[in-house]
Amino acid sequence: MTGIGKLLMTIGGIIFLIGLLMQFIKIGKLPGDIIINKGNTTFYFPIMTSIVLSVILSVIFFIINRFR
Helix, strand or coil: CCHHHHHHHHHHHHHHHHHHHHHHCCCCCCCCCEEEEECCEEEEECHHHHHHHHHHHHHHHHHHHHCC
16 A cells, blocks of 8 residues: 555544544533523534644544654
8 A cells, every 4th residue: 555545544544433432422512612602693612622632633643653
């Protein structure tokens, strides 16, 4: 397999695992996420969820890069 093929398979596997985990783990309602309800409008800004996902993805990509 070429380098780009391995990269695409790895990215696809990571996206699949994240999707699978999101089915069972209710991520997105963490303390620190901003939710504003006004009438019929809801504004949702997931600050903590973004930080947690960023840290998790950084660790995953660090591990993948370390073993390449």
